[in-house]
Amino acid sequence: MIKRSFYYLWGSQTVSNVADIIYLLSIVVLVFTSSDSLMTTILIPLFRLSSQVLSGLVAPIILSRFRLNRVLLFSQLGQFVIFTLLLLYLWNTPGQKSFFFIFIMVFGMSFLDGWTNPARNALVPRLATGEGLMRANGMVSVSDQVVKCAGWALSGIVIVWLGSLNTLMVASCCYFVAAIVTSFIRDPLVQEEVRSESSDPSSNEAGLAQEKKKGAYWKELGEGWKIIWHNRRIRSLMIVDSVDTIGGTSWVGVFILAYVTQVLHQDESWWGFMNASFFSGMILGGLLVVGLVKRLQKNSFLYMLGALMVYVLITVVFALNTIPVAALVLFAISGIPVQMAGIIRRTLLQTSAPAAQLPKVMAGIDVLTNLAFGLSLLFLGWYADRFGMVQVYLLAAVMTTIAVLIGWFYRRDFQENEQVDHPTATGAGI
Structure with a gap:
């Protein structure tokens, strides 16, 4: 069984992946052409990887305290805001650019994106059960590979046609659309918790005990x-x-x-x-x-x-x-x-x-x-x-x-x- 929210999740992640490929390729081309330095350009994947590792280390606290669909929405909106700030900066500084500022923006977007993958993989089995789970994972994997295959090939053509800055505007629109689609996702586990709390008078005491337990950050991280x-x-x-x-x-x-x-x-x-x-x-x-x-x-x-x-x-x-x-x-x-x-x-x-x-x-x-x-x-x-x-x-x-x-x-x-x-x-x- 596959629930309707899975298709919203599937669609939002597909659009977000398209935006990621467009933005990465555009930034790489922009930095390389502006700096004419391969070493400077290599810092982009380095900042991304280090940011995602740090994000993964704190992800258990975030994912345990907030609903998974809200974490995804916050991540999408946060990336859209940071990306818009980066786009405005690049648009208003056509001459000499601060690569440090660009790398910081890339770091911030990658940090938020680091919560997306575990949240998505944890949410899929709540939205698809039985045979539907493997089918849902197959659908997600196919769309990921189609986006990668077509995205890397077509993005280069789009950049040549529109230019790096205009291509970044396309990526910004994709991030916004992904956030809108994400807002329609509903987590069934949260709905069951709400029903159990309303039917069980002792649930408030259990909730307080749970919150006290969650106070131990280091314990929760491990x-x-x-x-x-x-x-x-x-x-x-x-x-x-x-x-x-x-x-x-x-x-x-x-x-x-x-x-x-x-x-x-x-x-x-x-x-x-x-x-x-x-x-x-x-x-x-x-x-x-x-x-x-x-x-x-x-x-x-x-x-x-x-x-x-x-x-x-x-x-x-x-x-x-x-x-x-x-x-x-x-x-x-x-x-x-x-x-x-x-x-x-x-x-x-x-x-x-x-x-x-x-x-x-x-x-x-x-x-x-x-x-x-x-x-x-x-x-x-x-x-x-x-x-x-x-x-x-x-x-x-x-x-x-x-x-x-x-x-x-x-x-x-x-x-x-x-x-x-x-x-x-x-x-x-x-």
């Missing part, structure tokens, strides 16, 4: 981490994901560019072709999950391991291949099992913790994912310089194989098919 560690299913999934991430980072654009030039001996245009083919595979993988949700719902953990093993085989052939067209086809095919495994993993995480605890868990998972990605990026950068790109992809296959073996060891935790039921509000008009 609660999500404790749940991740003590929950067998979540801990197993995070171990598998962390090991897989070590090799999975090799699919980042900079490594693909190195593979294209060093192994395939092609120019940079093939880099764009490779990215487009991978996104196409990711989109197809998401559509397969949506279409096969009934079959994947049973023994979903084993299907995830199977998808990872298919990915291992494709990666080995990809690493040893030197034919450009074959690499293009292999890269597209690899996106299918990667997307399928990712959607199943997210669904298993969402059904492995109670709804009230899920926002803190998702916030902790986001921090772990960002840290694992950053460390893997540094390690693989060193490894690629020392051993070359062929060895990098062979290492990726080895690490994913280890992740599959670890998952097979933990498979009994998922054979019980234990699933946490998330409260849902009655009525289709939510």
Whole structure:
């Protein structure tokens, strides 16, 4: 079952993702053309990543004290306000610009955006239940990949056509539309809490005790981490994901560019072709999950391991291949099992913790994912310089194989098919 509010959530996040891509590409082009410095331009993703890590650390407090739909709305409106201030500044200073001010604005927007992902992932299982949950995750993943695939390609054309500042105005309008759509989202868990409080006279005393308990900020910050560690299913999934991430980072654009030039001996245009083919595979993988949700719902953990093993085989052939067209086809095919495994993993995480605890868990998972990605990026950068790109992809296959073996060891935790039921509000008009 998928509730109406999910479609509002889906739509608002899609429009917001479009705005993110347009704004990022416009800012990168603007800073690079104004500074003529690659080092200055690199500070943009650096500020974004550091801001999102800090945001993820404080997210458990925010997500536990406020309704998830209101957190999303505040984040969207906050980004719109900050972005409008940035746009006004750039519009009124056509000459020399303060890059420090631009980076601070980027930091502020990224900080607010850091709450969006855990809030969205925690809200989805409240708005979609049963088979609808995996289908909803598949729909979200497909739209994310379509936006990335089309957005990065079309944004460059739009910037050339309209110019950076006019393109930023388009992004500002997108942020405003996303905030409006977000305002229609209703959280069914909040409605059930209101009903239980009105029917239970002792709920006020319980609420006061809960507020007193929430006073311990440090305890609340660590609660999500404790749940991740003590929950067998979540801990197993995070171990598998962390090991897989070590090799999975090799699919980042900079490594693909190195593979294209060093192994395939092609120019940079093939880099764009490779990215487009991978996104196409990711989109197809998401559509397969949506279409096969009934079959994947049973023994979903084993299907995830199977998808990872298919990915291992494709990666080995990809690493040893030197034919450009074959690499293009292999890269597209690899996106299918990667997307399928990712959607199943997210669904298993969402059904492995109670709804009230899920926002803190998702916030902790986001921090772990960002840290694992950053460390893997540094390690693989060193490894690629020392051993070359062929060895990098062979290492990726080895690490994913280890992740599959670890998952097979933990498979009994998922054979019980234990699933946490998330409260849902009655009525289709939510």
